[in-house]
Amino acid sequence: MSKSQxxxxxxxxxxxxxxxxxHAISAILSRGDVQDKDLETASVTVSEVRISPDLRNATVFVMPLGGDAEGVVTKALNKNAAFIRGEMSKVVHMKYMPRLKFIIDDSFDEASHIDALLRDPRVQRDLERNGDARGNPGDEEE
Incomplete structure (x- = not known):
């Protein structure tokens, strides 16, 4: 990585x-190649993969349909990470296949939380008050 980055x-x-x-992990999971009882009925969305700068580690952000309150799906994915890595090596050609670590993607929950905050009546009232103070120059007292 250069100094400017x-x-x-x-x-x-x-x-x-x-x-x-x-894409490779999504295809493997959608085909049902992983033989694990905890993953048989789970529908998993792979939302993002972050690769380390040396390309040796990958953090895979997943979101199981219906949530993963106890972490059952992520535990099963991490348990089968070596198998998924092996299947992935058939599709993705790299000098080193990265080690996979699966974690829950909480960005969906965070976005829902922010949306709920913005819809709060108190926040709406404050936003309207600030909009009137800034946006209507004809309402100023003389």
């Missing part, structure tokens, strides 16, 4: 590799 996030190369890995 520090603090700017992942490079285009890392993003491209992460997207290729995401």
């Amino acid at each position: 520090h603090g700017k996030g992942p490079s285009l190369r890392l993003l491209r590799v992460g997207e290729n890995v995401r």
Whole structure:
């Protein structure tokens, strides 16, 4: 990584590799190649894959349909990570196949929380008050 890229996030190369890995894992899971009783009935969305700069580790953000309150699905995915990695190596060609770590993607919950906050009547009232103070120059007292 060059000195100019520090603090700017992942490079285009890392993003491209992460997207290729995401597609490969999604295909493996959708085909049902992983033989695990905890994953048989689960529908899992792979929302993002973050690759380390050395391309040796990958954090896979997943969201099981219906949630994963006890972490059953993520535990099963992490238990079968070596198998998924092996299947992935048939599709994604890299010098080193990254080690996979599956975690729950909580960005969906965070977005819902922010949306609920913005819809709160108290917040709406404050936003309307600030809009009137800034946006209507004809309402100023003389």
